[in-house]
Amino acid sequence: MSNPIQPPSDEVRAVCDHCDRLIEAYLAELTTRPNSIGRYESEVEFFTLMKLMLRHFESLTVLARDDLVLAPSGNLIARTIFETSVRARWMFVPLDPYEREVRWVLFLRSGTTHAKKLAESTHIPKALISAYDSRKSAYDGFDADICELLAKMDYQIPKQAPNVWEMLKELKEPYLYSFYVLLSAYAHSNFEAASLYKRGLGGAKKLGEFTCVADWLLPFDVAWKSFFLAARDFLAQIEADVARFEQAADLRGFERKLTQLTKA
DSSP: OOSOSSOOOHHHHHHHHHHHHHHHHHHHHHTTOTTSOOSSHHHHHHHHHHHHHHHHHHHHHHHHHHOGGGHHHHHHHHHHHHHHHHHHHHHTOSSSHHHHHHHHHHHHHHHHHHHHHHHTOSSSOHHHHHHHHHHHHHHHHHHHHHHHHHHHTTOOOOSSOOOHHHHHHHTTOGGGHHHHHHHHHHHHTOGGGGGGGEESSGGGOEESOOOOGGGGHHHHHHHHHHHHHHHHHHHHHTTOOHHHHHHHHOHHHHHHHHHGGGTO
């Protein structure tokens, strides 16, 4: 914004700089393994999901550096990064690469379901309906081919993928579900989502703009650590130098800067 309502504080800028540091650490290690990606569909998918998370992560820092009142969108982005990280890392829980391919097929089917709904819609342009119908056919065909190959090796595809809670339990991170619930208020626009603009109930209610620096702590914390965990797992998969990545990312340094948001 050219005239921000609430300009970012020095503490917020410092956290944004450390987010940039994490991204740079990931990209630096990625360039050391340019030919290590592409052996399996699940591996390629993890790589593309890392790109998706990276762009979301960058947009979070853009918002924070622009105006603190954009915190609701920051929370929404953090939730997206969180869920993407969980899904990508869940796909790589099995050590067996073909078990990972089984999980990738379940992920592919989320695209098939998406395309099917749009292909059957009567409320979007015909060209778009046709495009999604073609996409669904391509997904279905590739799904069948992969499943046939997996079946020959005695791998079976489950009926459906687990939900986020179930994935977190398998990742041995069920304690993180509370953060997912907190951030989901902004995705679903429930009563809590507008709490930044109201205090109290009934006749005691006060309306206003109550956003403060501390409101950025949750989205920064969740987004940074979600990206970090996914990046670390992916870099390990492609045999990059994970220790060097962790040192460059500097988790402890990030947490020190994050605590400053509560004091600003």
